[in-house]
Amino acid sequence: xxxxxxxxxxxxxxxxxxxxxxxxxxxxxxxxxxxxxxxxxxxxxxxxxxxxxxxxxxxxxxxxxxxxxxxxxxxx
Numbered sequence: 001x002x003x004x005x006x007x008x009x010x011x012x013x014x015x016x017x018x019x020x021x022x023x024x025x026x027x028x029x030x031x032x033x034x035x036x037x038x039x040x041x042x043x044x045x046x047x048x049x050x051x052x053x054x055x056x057x058x059x060x061x062x063x064x065x066x067x068x069x070x071x072x073x074x075x076x
Contacts (some may be wrong), residue, residue: 007068010047018042 004006021039029035039057048052049064 006074007049007072009065010074012045014042014044016042017074030058 019041023036023038025034027034045052051062051064052060052063
């Protein structure tokens with residue numbers, strides 16, 4: 001449930017266009033370590049803290065988020 005004063009990240013998804021890309025192996029971790037990544041299509045927008053950070057799968061350059069650690073108290 002969305003409400004004023006609460007943290008929320010929103011994904012706007014076009015379910016008719018939602019598709020997974022082929023997985024790929026990247027060797028970009030320290031000491032040449034590998035990881036597997038898989039992209040997706042159909043995500044129209046990602047909104048964090050009221051700012052659009054991705055539109056049509058492309059980053060907008062906005063970086064409003066921050067790491068939240070531990071239990072948080074609810075706003076009054």
